[in-house]
Amino acid sequence: MRPDIPTLLHNIFGFPAFRGVQEQVVGRIMAGQPTLAIMPTGAGKSLCYQLPAVALDGCCVVVSPLIALMHDQLRAAQAVGIRAASLTSVDADWRETQDRLRNGDLDLLYVAPERASGEGFRNLLRATKIALFAIDEAHCVSEWGHDFRPDYRLLRPLLDEFPDVPRLALTATADHHTRDDILVQLGIPRDGLIIAGFDRPNIRYAVHPRDGLPRQLSDLIAGQTGPGIVYAPTRAATEKLAEILGKTGRPTRAYHAGLDPRIRAANQAAFIASEDMVMVATIAFGMGIDKPDVRFVAHAALPKSIEGYYQESGRAGRDGEPAEAHLFWGADDFARARQRIGELDPLRQQGERARITALGGLVETGTCRRAILLRHFGENPPPGCGNCDNCLNPPPSVDVTQTARKFLSA
Ligand code: ADP
Ligand code: MG
Numbered sequence: 001m002r003p004d005i006p007t008l009l010h011n012i013f014g015f016p017a018f019r020g021v022q023e024q025v026v027g028r029i030m031a032g033q034p035t036l037a038i039m040p041t042g043a044g045k046s047l048c049y050q051l052p053a054v055a056l057d058g059c060c061v062v063v064s065p066l067i068a069l070m071h072d073q074l075r076a077a078q079a080v081g082i083r084a085a086s087l088t089s090v091d092a093d094w095r096e097t098q099d100r101l102r103n104g105d106l107d108l109l110y111v112a113p114e115r116a117s118g119e120g121f122r123n124l125l126r127a128t129k130i131a132l133f134a135i136d137e138a139h140c141v142s143e144w145g146h147d148f149r150p151d152y153r154l155l156r157p158l159l160d161e162f163p164d165v166p167r168l169a170l171t172a173t174a175d176h177h178t179r180d181d182i183l184v185q186l187g188i189p190r191d192g193l194i195i196a197g198f199d200r201p202n203i204r205y206a207v208h209p210r211d212g213l214p215r216q217l218s219d220l221i222a223g224q225t226g227p228g229i230v231y232a233p234t235r236a237a238t239e240k241l242a243e244i245l246g247k248t249g250r251p252t253r254a255y256h257a258g259l260d261p262r263i264r265a266a267n268q269a270a271f272i273a274s275e276d277m278v279m280v281a282t283i284a285f286g287m288g289i290d291k292p293d294v295r296f297v298a299h300a301a302l303p304k305s306i307e308g309y310y311q312e313s314g315r316a317g318r319d320g321e322p323a324e325a326h327l328f329w330g331a332d333d334f335a336r337a338r339q340r341i342g343e344l345d346p347l348r349q350q351g352e353r354a355r356i357t358a359l360g361g362l363v364e365t366g367t368c369r370r371a372i373l374l375r376h377f378g379e380n381p382p383p384g385c386g387n388c389d390n391c392l393n394p395p396p397s398v399d400v401t402q403t404a405r406k407f408l409s410a
Contacts, residue, residue, distance in 0.1 A: 058130050
């Protein structure tokens with residue numbers, strides 16, 4: 001059996017979590033749904049096909065417009081152990097690559113569009129198990145785009161010859177003429193359009209020092225009507241908290257990887273169907289769970305990284321309606337993190353320390369939480385969002401840094 005998606009994400013790519021819409025895009029591909037993903041440069045488009053390429057049976061065929069770009073990506077993929085090759089005019093090992101393709105020995109094959117549309121290549125694909133077509137820089141298919149490539153127009157007949165193979169188009173170009181044209185040219189339905197950007201304006205972020213967590217969570221739940229997820233740090237904590245929170249009268253269940261698979265499946269199904277259930281879970285809960293009306297996500301302790309926090313809290317409010325993200329933390333979370341880091345391979349310690357420092361910045365700030373999250377992902381947000389705890393109720397301690405600075409320079 002192949003490892004599950006979060007395990008692959010971590011073990012092969014070394015990432016603690018998905019970023020932005022990656023989770024959604026990968027989920028669609030794993031479910032065989034045609035998709036156009038519009039994601040800003042640097043958002044991590046490659047992962048959206050490389051991860052399914054590894055997870056799915058068969059080879060993922062990637063169409064990419066520039067040989068140099070292709071070879072960069074090829075090297076990066078090979079470096080993490082993905083079985084990848086390319087067929088371009090400068091590759092000498094065509095015969096070997098063709099054999100590997102037929103033998104099911106490749107996860108990823110990069111080709112140029114003019115190659116992809118040729119009859120010889122099509123014959124080769126007929127003898128190959130194909131998992132996915134990925135069309136990178138998909139704006140090249142549109143005359144509206146800034147980089148029209150007539151060869152991209154020849155891809156459609158190829159895609160249509162394999163109607164059961166999902167297709168994923170990717171681009172950073174977001175203007176709506178180009179976008180609509182890509183959908184039409186590549187035969188992707190309108191509901192397959194996914195547009196990124198890291199901001200989730202409907203989520204209200206709040207951070208609280210832990211101070212009697214069961215009561216804090218019970219109060220939180222009492223003030224909420226819709227379904228919610230409480231992330232707890234350990235399996236034991238999920239069960240204990242579920243029991244306590246169940247006393248609020250809200251339907252409450254636990255979820256973690258140690259539960260009997262039947263109970264886990266039943267709890268998940270009950271949550272998806274429910275309009276008011278609280279799920280107390282480890283982070284094993286979430287990936288592939290498409291429940292748009294989750295109204296709140298609470299973290300009972302510090303998550304492992306800002307990426308993880310963003311991804312987990314991002315499960316709230318996918319329907320665009322108001323939703324809340326609450327993070328409860330204590331100094332002991334940082335002590336535990338320090339201890340965990342101390343036990344790691346020294347090579348990994350620096351990165352992990354940086355993750356914890358970044359989280360420290362998020363929980364201790366007196367300024368806009370959203371701005372901190374967005375800056376972490378390379379966006380340049382306005383100074384205040386008006387929809388986080390600090391923007392709504394500026395803390396009196398907001399001058400702490402200034403006071404400290406005065407003190408230090410005195
Ligand atoms: P794009 O094609 O959208 O411009 P890339 O696929 O080249 O972006 O990825 C940009 C960078 O983001 C790469 O360095 C990649 O390793 C990194 N990256 C991708 N996904 C993640 C993730 N989930 N967490 C952390 N870094 C990521
Ligand atoms: Mg790219």
